[in-house]
Amino acid sequence: MLEVDLSLERLLFNLNTLAELGEEITSPKDFTRVVKSSLYMVMGSFAASKGAIFQYDSEDQRFNAIAAKGLSDIKGAGFKLSKEAVKEIVKFNKPIDLKGDPAHAALLGPAKAELEKASARVLAFLVVKDELLGVISINEKFSGQDYTVYDFQLLSVMAQHISFSLHSHTLLTKLMHKYTENKGLYENLRRIYYDTIHAFAAAIDAKDAYTKGHSHRVSAYCTVVAREMGWSPDEIEGIRISGLLHDIGKIAVDKSIINKASPLTSNECRELNSHPVIGYEILSKIKFPWKGIPMMTRNHHEKVDxxxxxxxxxKAEIPLGARIMALVDAFDAMTTDRPYRPRLSFKEAMDEVRENFGKQFDPEVVQPFISVIRKEVLGEVENPSIVPLLQEHLDSVTVNRLLEGFPGIS
Amino acid sequence: MIRKHNFKEIGGSVILYPNNYINDIEGEKLEEMCEAFLKKGVKKIVIDFSSTDLINSIGISILIGIIEKVKERKGAILFSGLKKVNHDIFNIVGLTRHIPVYKTEEEAVSDLKWEDHAAV
Known part of the structure; x- marks a missing residue:
């Protein structure tokens, strides 16, 4: 190692390089580019023609090349160090001169020969808070001059700068890994959650041979009407789930009552009509991420009068979601076969809606419901939800004629 | 903005005129350009720095890369037109010990000792 010969020009050059290195490692540039620029700065400062930065993977105790210059075929290159060597290197925490410091160079074991094959002369280990993160390797100076004490001090400072950059990147990578892992777990939970709700809906519908798919249709109809009414995505998701579960109380009702073709006795009627309250009791015990699901279930058989x-x-006492559900639930009941009657046509169903406009059904809900049907018939909706399920062809002329004179509809 | 480096070919030689800054890894384009000329068979390269205001440590690293490539091909390289600040940096890192530096491009080209001095 040579003694120091410092000129003002040299000090300024090195000071400028340190300032630029500081700027580089705090820049928002891509990490690969930052590492590459940092390596070039180190190599340029000492006029080294060959150099590399290796990142340390503590799991397999291996250093992997992440940047290199002047070395061909560095891709996949790396070396291993023993745990003891790592411990000693962290403790020493100074650049190691492979030629001039045989005692510390010996710590590297078989890795020394591998590094020398890559022309390494000086190693500056990257350590933050006693954690080994990597190493910078550079060869002899191009000028043929030897490294000085001052060079080692400068290299040590530059290595500290680069260590912080590598440390931040390592933390960020770990954080991103954890985030991706948690996101995956959340997605799984979410899937299980929705699968459970769909399984409940299927179980509800399975009790009634005639109402197969009823819960899914009510859910879909609620969704499009709520969207037409300008509800937020979160509110729409709430009513969608509510639609799937609105008849959950029927689980407690005897199957023979649900499927009875003849008129129900008063006791049977009481039992069947208890399903909104039973549903409410079941659902109010569940902490849903959306508001109002138990009340929409409880009140979906309320009438505005x-x-x-x-x-x-x-009217105003009934939650708006329950008023939407009351209309689409009745509409689906009318347009599908029942044990006691065949399904009604669209015209017949809309006549019923007109008959009960402002009595059973809320005009504020009927209007957007009709608006959605019109849009679906005109092909203005990308994925129509109501019209394709009606089992009859509807065109705009027919729909306009059917809805002519409908209260509140222009 | 990254401007393309200019060049002038004279016989089997080329004179390169780098941009006013060689201070980030975009400067590698100069290295790629030299490599392309060497592959074409050009053996003598003059790099004229008269329009170059700043060369930092990254620039030095890139220039050393160029010199190494010329060396691999047994070619010759000369520098010219260095401003004082850049000449000082070349001195600090020891480049002037090995590469002839001329005041002007013309001097570099016309130097009869070109072959003797420039081979690296």
């Missing part, structure tokens, strides 16, 4: 059940609520 106050003659519905179970709470005989009037």
């Amino acid at each position: 106050g003659t519905g059940y179970p709470d005989r609520l009037k």
